[in-house]
Amino acid sequence: MVSTLLEYQKNSYRKILLSEVVSCEKSLGPENLKGSELYRITLKDTILFPEGGGQPEDHGFLDDISVVHVRRENGIVAHYTLSPLAVGKEVTIKLDWERxxxxxxxxxxxxxxxxxxxxxxxxxxxxxxxxxxxxxxxxxxxxxxxxxxxxxxxxxxxxxxxxxxxxxxxxxxxxxxxxxxxxxxxxxxxxxxxxxxxxxxxxxxxxxxxxxxxxxxxxxxxxxxxxxxxxxxxxxxxxxxxxxxxxxxxxxxLGREKQLSSLLKNGPEEHVMLVDKLIKSTKQSEKVCSSLWKEVAKNEAKLFKELPLKPKLYELHRKDGTTDFVNTFSNEVKEFAEGTVFFITYAETQSEAHVMLIGPEETLKSASPMILKMFDGKGAARGGRFQAKVRSLAKRKEVLEFLKKESLLPTSE
Ligand SMILES: [Zn+2]
Structure with a gap:
């Protein structure tokens, strides 16, 4: 019986093979290639392996034409390309051997x-x-x-x-x-x-x-x-x-190890110990930072509390503020929120900033949609506070002007 085996099945080390085009027709291609105009080419013999048995398909060329996909269809190996080849033409199949x-x-x-x-x-x-x-x-x-x-x-x-x-x-x-x-x-x-x-x-x-x-x-x-x-x-x-x-x-x-050695200024044997130390010291610093920010917020609140005449609109901006800062500040001043609207902004990173508004419910309700629109942000009002994450604070001045409108601010007693 004549063997029906293809060359890739007989000799997996063959990198180049001269073969002949048996058929070439326009095709939509297999499922994952739909959308591109392809040619489905079958050859007398091939060294390109179609996927199977857990092994991915080969890459290669038919003369200078790249084979974008090769797969077995009803026992026949179909090669998909972006250009046609004449039926009967002799072609050199080149295998991407490294792959x-x-x-x-x-x-x-x-x-x-x-x-x-x-x-x-x-x-x-x-x-x-x-x-x-x-x-x-x-x-x-x-x-x-x-x-x-x-x-x-x-x-x-x-x-x-x-x-x-x-x-x-x-x-x-x-x-x-x-x-x-x-x-x-x-x-x-x-x-x-x-x-x-x-x-x-x-x-x-x-x-x-x-x-x-x-x-x-x-x-x-x-x-x-x-x-x-x-x-x-x-x-x-x-x-x-x-x-x-x-x-x-x-x-x-080794490349990563080299980078780490340069960052940690010590050899690989010390990496784990040094990173562990670094993580612990970062946690410690975060703790210190958090308590310092709370202290800064209390001092900021104190400045407001000491004002003999409380304004209807009080603004505050920290370019390097944190959640600890605004939360503490807002707790410190919430007893004044019926008579004053607090407009607080801070930026955590270059691409992310935060806005907080503290004041009477009516003000938060009517001002928040406009603030979100002007700042291009996302947020919500809850428990006497309106909080939003915004992309930039570029329109901070305009928002302040908007808030100054008498109708939004608390009425004087
Ligand atoms: Zn196997």
Whole structure:
């Protein structure tokens, strides 16, 4: 029987392939690409892997035309592009090898971790996910029952097997062949048709899978188990990285460490202790600040209380005020709110300011809509106070003029 396998299924290391355009038609494209005018191209053979078995699709080119999406449709690989290609034309398929090799490393690492978790720790894999920076395997064990000591043992075992350099082989069973008994069905997509591929890690694992894999465990370089977290009900998600991602991740960590060393003016060994110290001292400063602001507010209120003649409108602005300040001030002066309208503003940040109005209910009711409109803010009146968060205090003067209108202010006794 003639093999119906495509080149990516036969040789996952092939980066360039000469092929021929079988069909090319205008298409709306798959669901997630709707809206763009696309061409659906099928080829005699391809090295571009359509997503499947948990592995994302490949990126690549047909001559100089970028393939925006590649997927399996009724057993045929459809390549979506923004430009057409003539039927019968010879095309050179170029694979984005860096992306593909990364996927091969993560996918083969998943097979290896899954096999060890099952054989050595009796934890079955129920699904897995290959992400852009890390991947996870969903283990069929309740998170509360998961023993973290497995992580170290699992990682050690995986890296030991990588060092031993077991071969990874693909065996293909054509339609009609007797299917292998020992192969598990995990990883085989529901819509699968045609030949069945079995991936064997020599002496470790045999598993049905449509994905692309490294041909020797040495090509995984290294596996790093990151952490476990609670998954769906009764499941635990185990996060990992493999291959180049290990050194990329280490570079990012070192970069952050370097930044922290420069900020904290000390080496990595001291980071945790220094940050802990910093957090404690910030909390202490916040406490001091809060009590100082309350004191400032009391003094501000005292200035008002000492006025022999109380004005109908009293304004106050602190460009660096806080909630502690306005709340304390408002409590201190609320007994005067029937005869005086207090207009208090403060800005916490460059892009956010606050307004508070204290006074008779009628004033708050009639003045607040206009204040919100003039300041472009959001707020409400409650318990004798109107409070609003606004974008800018640029119109503060205009608002003051508006408040000075006799009708809004308390009538003299
Ligand atoms: Zn697989």
């Amino acid at each position: 593909r090799f990364d996927h091969m490393q993560q996918h083969s690492a998943q097979h290896l971790i899954t096999a060890i978790a099952e054989q050595d720790f009796n934890m079955a894999t129920t699904s897995w996910w290959l992400g852009e920076t890390y991947s996870f395997i969903e283990l069929d064990i309740d998170f509360n029952r998961f023993d973290e000591k497995f992580l170290k043992l699992l990682e050690e075992r995986a890296n030991e097997l990588i060092l031993q350099g077991a071969k990874v082989e693909v065996t293909v069973y054509e339609e009609g062949d007797e299917k292998p008994e020992e192969a598990r069905t995990r990883g085989l997509p529901d819509n699968h048709s045609g030949p069945i591929r079995v991936i064997t890690i020599d002496g470790v694992d045999t598993n049905m899978c449509c994905g692309t894999h490294v041909n020797n465990l040495l090509h995984l370089q290294m596996i790093k188990i990151l952490e476990v977290e609670k998954g769906k009900k009764g499941k635990t998600n185990l996060y990992f990285i493999a291959g180049r991602r290990v050194s990329q991740s280490l570079s990012r960590c």
